[in-house]
Structure formats: structure tokens, C-alpha cells
Amino acid sequence: MNAPQADHLKAVSDAALGEDEQAAQNYFDQLISEDSRVEPRDWMPEGYRKTLTRQVSQHAHSEIIGMQPEANWITRAPSLKRKAILMAKVQDEAGHGLYLYSAAETLGTPRDVLNQQLLDGKAKYSSIFNYPARTWADIGAIGWLVDGAAICNQVPLCRASYGPYGRAMVRICKEESFHQRQGWEILYELSHGTPEQKQMAQDAVNRFYGPALQMFGPPDEDSPNSKQSMAWNIKRFSNDELRQRFVDMMVPQAEALGLTLPDPDLKWNEERGHYDYGKLDWNEFKSVISGHGPCNVQRMQRRRAAHSEGAWVREAAAEYARKMEAHNAELIGA
Ligand SMILES: [Fe+2]
Ligand SMILES: [Fe+2]
Numbered sequence: 001m002n003a004p005q006a007d008h009l010k011a012v013s014d015a016a017l018g019e020d021e022q023a024a025q026n027y028f029d030q031l032i033s034e035d036s037r038v039e040p041r042d043w044m045p046e047g048y049r050k051t052l053t054r055q056v057s058q059h060a061h062s063e064i065i066g067m068q069p070e071a072n073w074i075t076r077a078p079s080l081k082r083k084a085i086l087m088a089k090v091q092d093e094a095g096h097g098l099y100l101y102s103a104a105e106t107l108g109t110p111r112d113v114l115n116q117q118l119l120d121g122k123a124k125y126s127s128i129f130n131y132p133a134r135t136w137a138d139i140g141a142i143g144w145l146v147d148g149a150a151i152c153n154q155v156p157l158c159r160a161s162y163g164p165y166g167r168a169m170v171r172i173c174k175e176e177s178f179h180q181r182q183g184w185e186i187l188y189e190l191s192h193g194t195p196e197q198k199q200m201a202q203d204a205v206n207r208f209y210g211p212a213l214q215m216f217g218p219p220d221e222d223s224p225n226s227k228q229s230m231a232w233n234i235k236r237f238s239n240d241e242l243r244q245r246f247v248d249m250m251v252p253q254a255e256a257l258g259l260t261l262p263d264p265d266l267k268w269n270e271e272r273g274h275y276d277y278g279k280l281d282w283n284e285f286k287s288v289i290s291g292h293g294p295c296n297v298q299r300m301q302r303r304r305a306a307h308s309e310g311a312w313v314r315e316a317a318a319e320y321a322r323k324m325e326a327h328n329a330e331l332i333g334a
Pocket of ligand 1: 176
């Protein structure tokens, strides 16, 4: 979306507010209570717009930064087939970033502004991508655990009240389930290989399991904005509910892989009908999210370098679009 389009959207929303603020609010409330979709042209409360802009753009940034730990292994994947699969996965993540930036900008903030927030270090992205991928097994653990957690988180977002976000998530989730299967398959082969390969798979799961559980965000009592997001039908389940669902899903999968989840407190609770699990290291989470993880600096340096090295591509694309527009105008005029 360009700046005039963004201004137009804002003007439409301001006009609605000026004419009959209460009627606009009532219509929005009705859409939410009927579990209908809010579309870009509809009036929406500023808080709803801001919350979604932040959430969707952070999600887009996570997809883009998330390409780095895996791209690192494209040239070192153990076979041509593995390279091709990994390359396709990393390319999918770039696509997810693009769908999500497109959804975010329908809320009125242009893509270059959102991108600049990331480059300036003002926008967050998922803390998991600040961990390094040290071995080939880490690529398996990322696919199985990180994409697995993303699926748990994102399937309910397919029903998010904001139309463009929900629709983007439908396609993303389909691709994420393919990603999780490729991770599973890497770990399965390693855990059924030599003792060294099995150990490598176990080490990778040991490193990524805790950070993957933290991807669902802080415990419910420390997540003050969740309630409002649930009232707006953006979120459908709380952080702890989703985390529990993920743990319950992963235990049998780990058993099938022949690997152990690194949590001595993990135990089936007959009464609750769920697995109990141990306390997570929230100090580590806070430290990584505030910039002190093992790879935060490297990730941002790489992103900034890629952005400036890609300037010529953006200029060429803009010039091509300008020429095509002039060409088409000439044809229409002729
Ligand atoms: Fe993705
Ligand atoms: Fe993915």
C-alpha cells in the first residue's frame, strides 16, 4: 500500500468516526459478537488497529529473520535432496513474511515503515530465532519443535477476526505442517542412525525444547494484553492453553522418534487429562527478547546488510513498474 492509499483508509475511518462514532463502534461490536470478520474498509477502534499492526508485523519480521538460522545450512545439508528441501522451506518462510506484510499494511501502515521499525531495532521478532543452528540435527529440531509450536499457535489464528490476517494464516499453516514433517523426518533418520547421530538428534532437542515452549509467550498472569486480544477474537486461546496443547502433542511424537524431552517434571496427570511440565526459564526469555541472546546482534547485522545490498533490486523493480505504467498509459491514450 502506498501513502495516499493509507491516507485514504485513515480518512474513511475518521469520517465514520465523525459522522456517528457510536454507530461505527456498535457495528464493530456486532461483527465481533457474531464472530464475523472485520475487513480493511470497516471502522475499527484504534486499539484494535494498533494491536493487530504490532502483532502481524512482528509475525512478518519473525518469518524473515527466521530464514537466517536455516539458510546457514543450505550449503552444508548432507545431500542434494536435503538442500533442495531446505531451500524450498526457507523460500516458504520468505513468502510467509510477504503475505503478512501485505496483511499488516491493509491496517494503514506502509510496508517500508514496518520494515524500518525492524531495521531500527524498534520492532520485536520471535526470540527463538536468536539461537544458533549448530548442527544438522538442529535443522531437524527447528522443523519439528519450532515449526510445530508455530502451527499450534497459528491454527487458531486462521479464525482471527481480522480478515486479511486470518486468510494469510490459512495458507501459512498448510506450509508449516510440511515444514514440521521435514523436521520430523530429519530427526527420525538421525535417531535411527549411528549412536553418534542419535546423540546429535537428542542434543538438538535438548537445546530447542525449552525455547520452543517459550514461543507461546509469557505465562497468562504476565500477559496483560491477552485478555483484550481474546475479547476481540484475535487470539482464541491463552498462552498457557496453547503451550499445554503443544506439550500434549509432542510427548507421543518424541516417543515415536525414540528421543527424550528434556524435562524431568514431565508426567501424565490423570486428573487433568494433560501432561504436567516443569517451570520454564523466563529470565532467559526476557534476556533474549531484550537483545542479549546468542545471535541477536548477528541477526540484525545480517538483516541490515541484506536490506542495503538489496537496494538496487528495489530501485530496479520500482523503475520497471514506473515504465510499465507509462507504457500502459500510452497504450490507453493511443
Ligand atoms: Fe513460516
Ligand atoms: Fe515454517
